[in-house]
Amino acid sequence: MKKNKTHQLVLFAMFASLTTVMTLLFRxxxxxxxxxxxIGDTILLLAALILGPAAGFWAGAIGSALADMIAGYAMYIPFTFFVKGLEG
Known part of the structure; x- marks a missing residue:
């Protein structure tokens, strides 16, 4: 089944938000x-396995960076963005 760009963008956003929630909820x-x-890493790895490396990169980078911002670790956002993105 071919996915259009809107569907793919929504899935990327869903996995990024799930990464944020799982990072903040279970710490x-x-x-x-x-x-x-x-356990937020499990979601970004799941995104990479299901949707490919681009989804893993964006879910990890954006989701983990947002979790750092919300949790009060803003100084780690640039580092987290690249490390978690590459992990995905």
Missing amino acids: IPIPSAQGYVN
């Missing part, structure tokens, strides 16, 4: 590192 703080462990 385990690490006091010594001033960070946290989360």
